[in-house]
Amino acid sequence: MRERVVVTGLGVVSPFNPDGDRERFWASLCAGETAVGAVRSFDASAYACRVAAEVDRRLLHDGAADPAFCMAERAFDRSLEHAGVAPRTAAPGRTGVVVGTVLGGTVSGERYLRARARGDPGAAETLAQYPLRAIAAGLAAKAGLTGPVLTVSTACASGTDAIGLAYRTIASGAADVMVAGGVDAVCELSFSGFCALRALTPDRVRPFSRNRTGLALGEAAAFLVLERDGSARERGAPPLAHVAGYAARADAFHLTAPHRDGRGLAAAVTAVLEDAAVAPDEIDYVSAHGTGTPYNDRMETLALKTALGARAARVPISSVKGALGHAFGGAGAVEAAVCLLAIRDGLVPPTVNLEEPDPECDLDFVPGRARRVAVRTALSVSAGFGGQNAALVIRGCR
Amino acid sequence: MSPPVGILGVGAVRAPEATQPDAEARADRVRGTLAALSRDGMPVRLIHGIEELAVLAAHAALRGAGIPVPYRGDGLGVVLGVEEGIDGIKARYYRGVLADGPLGASPLTFPLTTPNAIAARISILFDLRGETLTIGGGNVAGAQALGLAARAVRGGHSAMTLAGGVTCLEREFLEGASPASRSELGPPGGGACLFLLGPPGPAGFAATARLLGYGEGFGPDNVRDAIRTCLEDAGIPPTAIGAVRTAAVCDRRSVVQAVRGAGVGAGIARSPSSGLCAASFPLAVAEAAQPPTAGAHGPVLVVGTDCLAGAAVAVVQGGA
Numbered sequence: 001m002r003e004r005v006v007v008t009g010l011g012v013v014s015p016f017n018p019d020g021d022r023e024r025f026w027a028s029l030c031a032g033e034t035a036v037g038a039v040r041s042f043d044a045s046a047y048a049c050r051v052a053a054e055v056d057r058r059l060l061h062d063g064a065a066d067p068a069f070c071m072a073e074r075a076f077d078r079s080l081e082h083a084g085v086a087p088r089t090a091a092p093g094r095t096g097v098v099v100g101t102v103l104g105g106t107v108s109g110e111r112y113l114r115a116r117a118r119g120d121p122g123a124a125e126t127l128a129q130y131p132l133r134a135i136a137a138g139l140a141a142k143a144g145l146t147g148p149v150l151t152v153s154t155a156c157a158s159g160t161d162a163i164g165l166a167y168r169t170i171a172s173g174a175a176d177v178m179v180a181g182g183v184d185a186v187c188e189l190s191f192s193g194f195c196a197l198r199a200l201t202p203d204r205v206r207p208f209s210r211n212r213t214g215l216a217l218g219e220a221a222a223f224l225v226l227e228r229d230g231s232a233r234e235r236g237a238p239p240l241a242h243v244a245g246y247a248a249r250a251d252a253f254h255l256t257a258p259h260r261d262g263r264g265l266a267a268a269v270t271a272v273l274e275d276a277a278v279a280p281d282e283i284d285y286v287s288a289h290g291t292g293t294p295y296n297d298r299m300e301t302l303a304l305k306t307a308l309g310a311r312a313a314r315v316p317i318s319s320v321k322g323a324l325g326h327a328f329g330g331a332g333a334v335e336a337a338v339c340l341l342a343i344r345d346g347l348v349p350p351t352v353n354l355e356e357p358d359p360e361c362d363l364d365f366v367p368g369r370a371r372r373v374a375v376r377t378a379l380s381v382s383a384g385f386g387g388q389n390a391a392l393v394i395r396g397c398r
Numbered sequence: 399m400s401p402p403v404g405i406l407g408v409g410a411v412r413a414p415e416a417t418q419p420d421a422e423a424r425a426d427r428v429r430g431t432l433a434a435l436s437r438d439g440m441p442v443r444l445i446h447g448i449e450e451l452a453v454l455a456a457h458a459a460l461r462g463a464g465i466p467v468p469y470r471g472d473g474l475g476v477v478l479g480v481e482e483g484i485d486g487i488k489a490r491y492y493r494g495v496l497a498d499g500p501l502g503a504s505p506l507t508f509p510l511t512t513p514n515a516i517a518a519r520i521s522i523l524f525d526l527r528g529e530t531l532t533i534g535g536g537n538v539a540g541a542q543a544l545g546l547a548a549r550a551v552r553g554g555h556s557a558m559t560l561a562g563g564v565t566c567l568e569r570e571f572l573e574g575a576s577p578a579s580r581s582e583l584g585p586p587g588g589g590a591c592l593f594l595l596g597p598p599g600p601a602g603f604a605a606t607a608r609l610l611g612y613g614e615g616f617g618p619d620n621v622r623d624a625i626r627t628c629l630e631d632a633g634i635p636p637t638a639i640g641a642v643r644t645a646a647v648c649d650r651r652s653v654v655q656a657v658r659g660a661g662v663g664a665g666i667a668r669s670p671s672s673g674l675c676a677a678s679f680p681l682a683v684a685e686a687a688q689p690p691t692a693g694a695h696g697p698v699l700v701v702g703t704d705c706l707a708g709a710a711v712a713v714v715q716g717g718a
Contacts, residue, residue, distance in 0.1 A: 046499045093623055096616070102512055104534070106488070113492055132481050132513060132534030137616075137706040146617035149708055150542060151534040153513035161531060165546065172549055189488065192495045193508030247555075249472055250521040250530040255509045264527060267472055275555075385509060386518025388530060 005170045006232050006239035006397065009083025009225030011075040011181075012337050014324055015218070018059040020078040026341045029349040030370040034323045036205060036216045041067075041107075042188045049200035052186050053218035053325030066105040066129040069138060071221035071330075072183040076139045079179060083225035084237055088144035096147030096175050097140045098166045100158030100182035101329035104132035104151075107187045135183065147175045155384030156289070157248070158182050159222065159332030160392055164246030166226050167392075176231040181223030181333035190328070191217055197256060199293055205326075207290035207319035207351050208297045208365045210358040215291040218325025222333035224340070241343050244377070244393040245276025251387025258295055258383055262303025265289075268389040269307035269381060276393035278377060280311035283393075285348050285373060287335040287380040288365070290319020291326055292353075296383065301361045304381075316373055318366040322352030332382040336392055339378035343396045346374050399633030402715070403548045404598030404605030406558065407465070409458030410684045411451050412589040412671070413566075424454070431457045435467065435523045442523065446487060446510055448566035449519050451590035451677075452478070456520045456560055462606075463594045465558075468525035475528030475556045477547040478517040478592075479539025479563035479676040486568025487511055516564055528556050537646040538614075538702045539563055540591065541679035541710030545612040547595050562592035563676035589671060591680035593687075607687035608715045610634065610697055616708035621656035621701065628699070628711040629660075636661035639713070640696025643686055644668050646678035648705040662699060669700075678702060679710060689717030 013020050015035035016028035028035075035053040044050040061070040076097075080087065085095075111126040128134070133151045140149045148169055154161045159182025166180030194200050194217065201214035232239055249271060251264035258265075273280065286308075289300055305312045320338055327334060342348045347370050354367040380392045413424065428450045432442040435457075444450055456476075460467055465474070488511045494502035509515055514532040521530045529550060535542045540563020547561030566588035598605040611632025615623030629636060639662045647653045654666055671681035679702040686698035697715040 048500070093615070093627070101534075102514075109488065110492060113489060113496065117493075117496055131536065131706060133536055133539075133704070133707045137708075140616055144617070146615070146620075146623065148614055149616040150546075151707070153532045153534050154530070155512055155514050155518075165531075168549065168553065168555070172553060174549075188495060189492050189511065192500060192503035193491075193505070193511065195500060196503040196505040196508060248475075248529040248531065250475070250518070250527050252521045252525045252527045255515060255518055255522065267527065271472075384514075385512050386514045386530075387521060388514060388518070 002171055004229040004242045005167045005226050006229050006242045007224050007340060008227050008232050008237040008239055009079040010240065010337055010340055011078030011082060012222045012334060013071045013075045014220040014334065015053050015055050018055045020074045029320055029323055030347055032350050032352050032369060034352050036325055041186050047195050049195055049202045051203060051216050053216055054186050055219055066108045068103065068105055068107065068183050068185040069129045069135055071185065072135050072139060075181065075221035075223045076179060079223040079225050085225060090145055091176065093146050094175055095145045095177040096149055097136050097145055098150045098152060098162040098178060098180040099136040100152050100162030100333065101132065101135060101184055102153055102155055102158055103184045103187060103190060103328065105129040105134055106189055107185055110187055110189060154388040155386055156328055156331055157382040157384045157388040157390040158329035160380060160382040160390040161248055163224055163333060163336050164390060164392055167243040167246050170226055170228050177225065177227045179223050179225050181221065182329040183221035184328040184330050185219045186217045201292060204353050205292040205322045206353040207292045207322050208358060208361040209354050210356040212292045212294060212297060214293050215321065216325040218327040220324060220327040220330040220334050222330060222337045224336060239397045240340050241394050241396050244278060244395045245272045246392050247271035247275050248390040253387050256385055258299045259387065260299060262299040262306065264387050264389040265300060265303035265381060265383050266306035268391045269303065272391040272393050278393055280308040282377050283308065283311060283315050283379050284375040285342050285378045286315055286317040287338050287378060288317050288319040289381055289383045290321050290351065292321055298360050301363055304363065312363055316348050316364050316366050316371060318349055318351045320349055335380045336394065339380050339394045342375045342378055346372055348373050400552055400631050402598055402608040402610045403551050403595050405593050405607040405609060405687055406596050406605055407459040407463030407594035408684050408687060409455035410591045410681055411454045413451060413587055427454055445506065448516060448564055448588060451566065451588055452516045452520055452564040453523060455590035455592040456524060459560060459592045459594045460524065470525045472527035473557040474526045475559045476517045476520050476526055476530045477543040477559055477561040479533045479535060479543035480513060480516050481534040481536055481539050481676055484511060484513055535704060535707040537675055537678060537704035538707050538710040539676035541702050541712065544680065544712060545614065548609055548612055551595050551597060558594060558596035560592050560594055562680035564590035565675040565677045589674040589677040589681060591677050591684050607717065610713040610715055612712045614708060614710050620709035621653055621703060622660055624709040624711040625660040628713055632713045638696050639664045639699045640694055642666040642699045642701065643682050644672065645682035645700060645702035646672045646675060647703040653701055653703060657701065683712055683714055686714040687716045
């Protein structure tokens, strides 16, 4: 029997809590608040859609650093504090980091290209935090970690895959502790692209609602400290939960559209239940991908029905993207954090803005307000561009 | 010590070609491959050269292993190291936005600004529905992809995995690139190298070589740590290594010192593909996976480093 991989720390930075206050994040989600509002980080006045869920960047950095790096650093630090792991105390080679990100330091890249367009000779200085791998490398170097350092980029599933790969790294014996999560910041490059694809909402994100009009970009970072159970016990670190399974599958269908029947997501959920040795009836809560786009939400409903069978109609399922927008690489990690807190408190957040149920999305999507549910086992699912699908099973330790 | 992983097929492509006939031959190969992969009579169109490199390498690796395509199953996944290749696409896309605002945002190009687009393209074209991952690790991205794929195969998470790296060096970002983030860049061009990894000797698929071990290191002693981890993974002493091949590295002298410090006394040669970033390490592994020449003894140690992402080392036994 393989040793458990437990979670001993959690750090989150989102528009609700730029300072990394976990409880503020959770209270806002459970109160049904939304952070989606007018875009502030660049001039969006020329675009047909002009809303996003952004962190107040004045509370994040001095303007020079890349916002993705700042959010990641703060969430990473909070996760280590929560786990009681002091920087530079990790056993050599046995503690690492996995970062899931789609955009990395793209805000820095945009600054570079704008400066180049102006003929600024110092433009290259803005590129230090641009490379995709710079966030993981920077976090590992800062904390003195010398174990596996990895950057995974699987579109909107990046954060989920990062946690899954960290779980697998520990389970294989290649590390004792891994800090894993995801991050992305709102930038004009992605905003313009999703606007061109007509995937953005002009006003609100309404996951699983009949009148849903698309997604809103969001930005966030979340990191979990994953640890071999024996390592946590040796340190006296109380586990928040354990990661019981991870799986990823591809649609192999289309570069930007999900498979209409949710083929890949259903396969990922089926595989993660097998990996975790969990039956569908044991799932107490599903943290949905729920972007609020017509295709995704219908596909996701079908996929959950396929993989969970009759349980799909009875299990509470919610999406936090009406509250936080879609933070891409950060989304899956934030949603894993939601699962951890739901397990801790026996409370699941609502799907914000679900006001008109869609007959094609006919599952229990927890509209209106947070709900008391005893959550022993949670399923978190992600799907993304290119047909990426990933799923985690997270279980309480009691 | 972990069990070896079989290299069931190899696909290696370099560009730009040295001569015009070579370039035309590649274009013909691309057309032929895409024609073979079109479904329901729908033509397949690739947008960027990096897609062509990746698709050709994937096709060669699958064909070499005798895998029928389209595969149509989730028993085969893709783990691809790619980073530098998309920078030029991102830069051109965003320059269009800067120049023309929302009208400059090309919905055709935008999907290729996401790093996973190339792996997704492979997955879609060959109908591979297994685990599909994209790794951003600069020079060692392709190495990390191999390491993850080997772990997935060994752990039973994937029956077979197409793994390696692809890069297409362009100038848009490289002109101003920070020395801290780039190393040993070659001229503009590109390359791709993908392996089909699986358990050695599954029914119907014979391994042409074996990946005996893999290790990574990060921090001041990254190469030393990566070699130690790799040799432990392979279960062999440093004296068993028959040759050392360096892929893209940040500082070759320190790599040589670390190799010697680890007790590896075999001759050290630089891979001709050392300028090809994410594709460099897999291409060096492909060179090491050739059947051993007369007089050569022992497996080959392949070393790569990245100034940000650390070091990666693999031990490969050719001619399995």
